[in-house]
Amino acid sequence: MGGVLDGVDQRTKLAGHNRFELLLFKLGRRQRFGINVFKVQEVIQCPPLTQIPNSHYVIRGVAHLRGKTIPVLDLSMAIGMRPLSSEEGGYVIVTEYNRSIQGFLVASVDRIINIGWEQVKAPPTGAGRESYLTAVTDVDGELIEVIDVEKVMKEVIGGREEAAAETIDQEVSGMNDHVLIVDDSSVARNQIKRVCEQIGLDCTVLKDGLEAWEHLSQLVADGVRIQDRYAMIISDVEMPRMDGYTLATKIKSDPAMRDIYLILHTSLSGVFNTAMVQKVGANEFLAKFDPDSLLTAIQKQLKQHHGFN
Incomplete structure (x- = not known):
């Protein structure tokens, strides 16, 4: 076999x-x-x-x-x-x-x-x-x-659901930014949402890449600047109808969306993902599920989003 x-x-x-x-x-x-x-x-x-x-x-x-x-x-x-x-x-x-x-x-x-x-x-x-x-x-x-x-x-196996308190950066906590979460697993969606809520982020949660693409396309059609609506997108890779690699490729190929910060957050592991992040244009790859690493990556992007040094 x-x-x-x-x-x-x-x-x-x-x-x-x-x-x-x-x-x-x-x-x-x-x-x-x-x-x-x-x-x-x-x-x-x-x-x-x-x-x-x-x-x-x-x-x-x-x-x-x-x-x-x-x-x-x-x-x-x-x-x-x-x-x-x-x-x-x-x-x-x-x-x-x-x-x-x-x-x-x-x-x-x-x-x-x-x-x-x-x-x-x-x-x-x-x-x-x-x-x-x-x-x-x-x-x-x-x-x-x-x-x-x-x-x-x-x-x-279990595991910790929230990031450690010492991981929270008070400089970006409570800014009421908005994050788009895309994942077909209800467990994964809730895990990411809990970490985001630790620093007061609002979350829109969608179940697959196609639903996310249609949502983003409608926002653009309505004249909404994606970066003004969302500070970042956190997307799974394995999803029905449209996977995260394809979603990333479509977002980064669209002039109205390409500047949005996109994190691919997946249980798929290995060096393969590093090459794929570069190929599809995603900004970062994170292996699931480490709440401290996830929160650190989120806070790093929030600082860039708001122009912090």
Whole structure:
């Protein structure tokens, strides 16, 4: 299965063209789920796991891989389905999210598909696992569910939600600036919003790149100067309908919008993102989720926005 993840350089060419590759897998016998290939380091047959006392109930144990010890989460349990049977073996999808490496135990791994983000939609209202879905897409007449991994990670791993008090810069706190937040994960939107509110920022929150692009285009059509409305835009990369790389490319190619400060804030990690920030014209890349780093970046831009030294 490792060979299916070869050719990363070729896959990077998809970014910025509103396309990506989705690794399909199963948690049971029928329903297929998906995860972005760029978040996957490798796929292995489930190795022997070492149990950890008092760990979260969805953590099946830790695996020792190439000198590293990583937690392995039962992804089926994490989204409210039945536990995967240890007798069935299964596979571990080793991923990097939010500056950490972990494995997700799944029943089986299917294949990788190349699709456009415009084919990915918000989950239907009333879906049984709605709270754990960030998107859905149709593949060969079957509905593929994309799991909100940020929600899973928050519930299992936890983490600090607000920046440390000593990070707050009183020089820019309480200025009532306005920030546009674009992210398909409700967990991520709320995390960013909480950090912004620590220094009194107003927030407009949108769910994907297309919604943000239509919003910004309407403001321009109404004669609004984008920099007067927003001090900055903080956008995710992986989003249904239009991804953050494509949104950044469109904003920075539009004379009426190109001067707005744009931060790409994503759980996708690695040096690849540094190159992509330059390619699409974004001003900064931040890996999720470090509230201190996020607030520091926000305050730095606010000082520039107001002409502080």
